[in-house]
Amino acid sequence: MKMNEMIHRLVSVEEPEGTIATLTLDVSGSGILPEETRIFLKEKVWKHLHNLDREAKNSSAFGRVADRIRDFVDNRLKPGTDGAYLVAGREIWETLELDVPFRNFFHVGRAPYLAPLVEIRARWPKVYVVRCDERRAELLVGDLGVLNSLQRFEAEQPVQDVERVTIGRFAGGPGAHRASGRRDRFERTREEGIASMIRAAARKITSMNSGPPPQAVFLQGDREYLELFRERLPAALRENTSYLGPVVKRRDNTAELLLETIRRAYDKTVERHTLEFSEKRAQGAEVALGPREVLEALPSGRVVRVYLNPDEPLTGLKCMDCGTRYPGLKERCDFCPGPLSPVSITQEVIAHGVKHPPLGVAFIPSRAGWLRDLGGMSALLARKGLRMAT
Numbered sequence: 001m002k003m004n005e006m007i008h009r010l011v012s013v014e015e016p017e018g019t020i021a022t023l024t025l026d027v028s029g030s031g032i033l034p035e036e037t038r039i040f041l042k043e044k045v046w047k048h049l050h051n052l053d054r055e056a057k058n059s060s061a062f063g064r065v066a067d068r069i070r071d072f073v074d075n076r077l078k079p080g081t082d083g084a085y086l087v088a089g090r091e092i093w094e095t096l097e098l099d100v101p102f103r104n105f106f107h108v109g110r111a112p113y114l115a116p117l118v119e120i121r122a123r124w125p126k127v128y129v130v131r132c133d134e135r136r137a138e139l140l141v142g143d144l145g146v147l148n149s150l151q152r153f154e155a156e157q158p159v160q161d162v163e164r165v166t167i168g169r170f171a172g173g174p175g176a177h178r179a180s181g182r183r184d185r186f187e188r189t190r191e192e193g194i195a196s197m198i199r200a201a202a203r204k205i206t207s208m209n210s211g212p213p214p215q216a217v218f219l220q221g222d223r224e225y226l227e228l229f230r231e232r233l234p235a236a237l238r239e240n241t242s243y244l245g246p247v248v249k250r251r252d253n254t255a256e257l258l259l260e261t262i263r264r265a266y267d268k269t270v271e272r273h274t275l276e277f278s279e280k281r282a283q284g285a286e287v288a289l290g291p292r293e294v295l296e297a298l299p300s301g302r303v304v305r306v307y308l309n310p311d312e313p314l315t316g317l318k319c320m321d322c323g324t325r326y327p328g329l330k331e332r333c334d335f336c337p338g339p340l341s342p343v344s345i346t347q348e349v350i351a352h353g354v355k356h357p358p359l360g361v362a363f364i365p366s367r368a369g370w371l372r373d374l375g376g377m378s379a380l381l382a383r384k385g386l387r388m389a390t
């Protein structure tokens, strides 16, 4: 899948003169930039690149970066795009257009800034949906805000229409008793039809092994069939399987329900992670408070989850000889005479996570003051002696 490949390709890209610009844009799916985005480009992006171009000793790199981004934004954005991610440098040029929006954000440094990509990947995970009414079911895959149909299933149905007419004719009349027997039979046929489609969809999900497993599975339709559906799924998926909502006649509401459900689930996850951190901290359990402690704990492999704000990257320095990273400013490396070079500490931590999975990252929004009070970064640690599997 394109985004995962992109993350892994970009994580090793560097331009030591700090000439890599990363830009994320809210494009709102219209093909025309929203007013806010145009103001952001004018006030934050063009001005900043213009200033960098003027200051740069080795000029023209930022001028070229600006031209390239401007051409893309003005002429090459696809009409349906909701969010765009761009990396532009002296050598590097990568773009990604998605059907989910990014926040407007701009970063310049020696490496592509990956936090927005990793965050949007976490925010819009891969999920399966089985939408099922009386006659047909459909298995869909949702990923990064896009829904695609994988397979359709049909119930066996010819009995249905015949029975319906028959029931109508006999209802309340002399044949009512006989009709109610038929009604039961019709009802059973209907239920068996739905159940067979749900079993077939579960079999299909079980048989699919390509690509990463889904983060969640949903049933849309009659809630009564959720248990049947769940018990037919592989054990690993069962606890992440839930009910999405009813099927509405003459209106396809799956995407709408799914986007809302995923959005709520993501917010809940961030809340749960935040609570977990504050509880561990209150218990005096092992946590890293502030960027310095996070950076010190990182090489030990004991970091379980880092808390950071992707919109407010922390700046710092990295020793070009021994690789030690320091938040803020510093005269010289503690360990060697190597030169110190400015880096984004946030990017360094994200890159470490990409290269050493599984490192969890909780993306904490700007409005959460507790993280800022800790210097913008913190982490949950595994107990001493325990290492995270790598």
Ligand SMILES: [Zn+2]
Residues within 6 Å of the ligand: 319, 320, 321, 322, 323, 324, 333, 334, 335, 336, 337, 338
């Ligand atoms: Zn050093």
